[in-house]
Amino acid sequence: MRSEARSFIEEARRAQLVQCAIEAISSYGYANATMARIAKLAKASPGVISYHFGGKEQMIQAVVAEVARLATEMMEPRIVASATATEALRVYFTTNLEFMRVHRGPLLALVEIINHERGEGGRPGPYDAQHEIALADVEKVLAWGQQTGEFRDFDRRAMAIAIRGAIDAVPARMLRDPGLDLEHLAVEFATLFELATRDPAFGHPPPDHHPPETE
């Protein structure tokens, strides 16, 4: 009977190790974030990680899950609460870039992991499924806007690729330019893609939001 498999202290250790892994990966890069170094950050010996996670791969998996949890927790409720697709798209940029600002380390760690984890023999990495999901989410918002008539009739996949591309380009920018103004960038992105997506034959005053007017 192992329904309550993990003890309290075990959960604490795991959480601590995940935090240290995030710090190590985001600070020193994926390649330099060895298990020995991560363990040292946690003031423990190398064997601890294998003991609690079974191996490096599973620890990375735990890191990814943790960051994904953080991101979903922060972003999802605010996006689904939007009244219009236009607003949802704007909120999408705002929350995404706010997440990068608030959870800088976890974000950078996630990016490092996704970039470096590649499949055995060939090409597809196991973690850009995460990426695939994000793309589908964006397409859902775009489909919504096209249905209500807010958005013009563009190729949703192409637009989604551009939107995710813009967002995913930001972390690399943050590394080069730590003073990057993410709030400003979010506003610019939102404006840019509002102009790109909107149907001119639809009533919307930009700086104000009226009750939705489905037509």
Next chain:
Amino acid sequence: MRSEARSFIEEARRAQLVQCAIEAISSYGYANATMARIAKLAKASPGVISYHFGGKEQMIQAVVAEVARLATEMMEPRIVASATATEALRVYFTTNLEFMRVHRGPLLALVEIINHERGEGGRPGPYDAQHEIALADVEKVLAWGQQTGEFRDFDRRAMAIAIRGAIDAVPARMLRDPGLDLEHLAVEFATLFELATRDPAFGHPPPDHHPPETE
């Protein structure tokens, strides 16, 4: 006096090894593209690479230079030949995505290298300088369009990040979906960003450019 330092056969060997490195990296991923494997592709022994390049790092450098040469050669003349900034932006997308279609392997290899090469102690990689240059080039086109009045008054850096982001998102897409229609994608991107950048108070017909009208 070493102006003619490299012999004919040496140049041939170097070129062959660069080709094999490109194939190995783009096919098996950066991590699995070891010097032994690259040498095997060239039907040679591991020591050859060190002999001709001095080390792995310098061979990678040669690969980057080669791909950059290919890209510049294909893209630059067509972009600078544009009559208007609007056209230049459209050509920018077309040529970039055509390069990805024609030189798939070299492009994927370059992306792998840029993603995996990180600086020693800390963060900034040596090869996203390439990325920095691309960003500056885009900003130049944007500044041109703003000066002629074709483009509205947006933040050039933010717009450039979005444009490069959209383009740089494509290689990852190509891996997932080999049947991706790059020509169609280029058209969608061009339209999208034309809508995002244009000044509505400007004459639409392309083949005419007026003196700048700053207000």
Next chain:
DNA sequence: TAATCTTTTGAACGTGCGATCAGAAGCGAG
């Protein structure tokens, strides 16, 4: 306290990498 289970240690092991180098092989000139 004694017994038992959980957690931690740190050295040791296997593996795969890039680098090295002594010697072999190719090759043109004298």
Next chain:
DNA sequence: CTCGCTTCTGATCGCACGTTCAAAAGATTA
């Protein structure tokens, strides 16, 4: 052929990594 230079080989080295494990330390219960 012999010499000298270039090019290549493949075994070997050192190194860093992830993993393993017997033993120690700590925690828990009777």
